[in-house]
Amino acid sequence: MKITAVHVDVTSEPKAHPVRDAIQLLDRDGVTRVRIETDEGVTGESTTYFGRVASSPAVLAKIVEEQLAPVIVGEDPSLIRGIRERLRELTDYQGSAGLSAYGMSAIDQALWDLLGKSLGVPVWKLLGARWPAIPAYAMVGWLELDVAGLERMSARAMEQGFRGVKMKVGGGPLTEDVRRIKAVRTVIGPDAPLMVDANQAFGYAEALRRGRAYEDLDCRWFEEPLPAGDTDGHVRLAEKLDIPIATGENRYGQAAFRDLLARGGVGVVQPDLRRAGGVTDCLEIGLAAAGFGVPYASHGGGAHIHVLAALPNTIYVESGLLPEGAELVDGCYPLPTAPGLSASW
Ligand SMILES: [Mg+2]
Missing domain, CATH: 3.30.390.10 (Enolase-like, N-terminal domain)
Known part of the structure; x- marks a missing residue:
């Protein structure tokens, strides 16, 4: 051919x-x-x-x-x-x-x-699947929402069967983050995972200060605390904080993950299909991370679910609210059945 x-x-x-x-x-x-x-x-x-x-x-x-x-x-x-x-x-x-x-x-x-x-097969079958379905959380806590909006979106995500939710932080002072995180925690209950994402907004000192607060609020991971390319900062932060540092969506190509993994600067690795290099590089990054005992949670979902199905260290697929016609089973997206790289939703 x-x-x-x-x-x-x-x-x-x-x-x-x-x-x-x-x-x-x-x-x-x-x-x-x-x-x-x-x-x-x-x-x-x-x-x-x-x-x-x-x-x-x-x-x-x-x-x-x-x-x-x-x-x-x-x-x-x-x-x-x-x-x-x-x-x-x-x-x-x-x-x-x-x-x-x-x-x-x-x-x-x-x-x-x-x-x-x-x-005539879905791509996850070609990759050698590890999982029959992928646990999902909903990224619903955008910063344009006020607290009432955050509560409404978080409640909707939990009603739809997601395991937990993620929310943006760093839009204002730490006191505002704390207020918003406590509101979401009250809605989702004490046991559901609640992740926070700063989208590279902080410098080292502020990331450390906020990270300690997020830790005390029982957040599951602290995503993009620092500019994505600051490997030294991620390593130092990971040494000081107990909360896992999640990053990777703004790194390009497999080689960009090597030092971060080898030096312990990432606790949850999150490649993006578009930036990391597609199925091939995401798979390779995920396997490298598995070698270092680092879990993998995709940035975004869609076709990424095929990679998530194959990796031994997969923990979550990222989703928005459930699209029309999609359904979660026990908090998981089922794997796609159509031939090729189709998504589950
Ligand atoms: Mg993010």
Whole structure:
């Protein structure tokens, strides 16, 4: 089988209900769709989502069409890691992070989708699954919500059967975080996991101060306490705090996780499919983390569920509120049954 063409299309619209975290307003629904065609008629697709920057989907489309696609047309689509290496060599000159990584990830996901469809099986079966279903929590605690809104969303998530909830912090002083965390805890009960996410908002001293408070409030993990690239800061913070430090959604490529894992700077590793490099890199990061005894919780859900199904150290898939038609069983998303890289919801 040979790749014959790569098609890309783009949409970019204002988000109907913008959401806010400690560093940004997410006000766009942008999508870049990639479809890879073959001489045997089998196709593979991927969808790359953008929460802000109106022009990003179109810029990514340009990178995929003009830089990456010419390298892969004519290749055997099952040589997924071989294609990845060729694309890395190509993009190294301009930097393989940023939108180069988004592009390589979009192709990686489309190739896995294609491979699954060509064999008639969901991708998790190709990866060798560990789990029949994935425990889910709901990220519902956005900063534009007042306390009443937070309580309402948290209650809805628990009614829908999620194991627990995550909320944003760092939008104001620590006293405000404490007030909001206590309100959510009252709604979800003493035993449900409650995670907090600062989206890289703090410097070291403030992260340490707030981390101690989140620890006292029995939060399950402290996500992105520091700028994502500050490995030293993460290592020092992890030494001082008992609460696990969660990070990874803003790191690019497998190599970016090596020092963080080896030096103990991460307690829950959270790669993002788009930035880390797709199914292939997320799987490799997850297996490396397993070697260090570090649990894996995806940034976002969707196609990531195939990787989560395969990893021995999976603890959670991240979700919003349950989409129409989806259902949790004992707090878990079931694995998708359709061939390829389809999502559970
Ligand atoms: Mg996060």
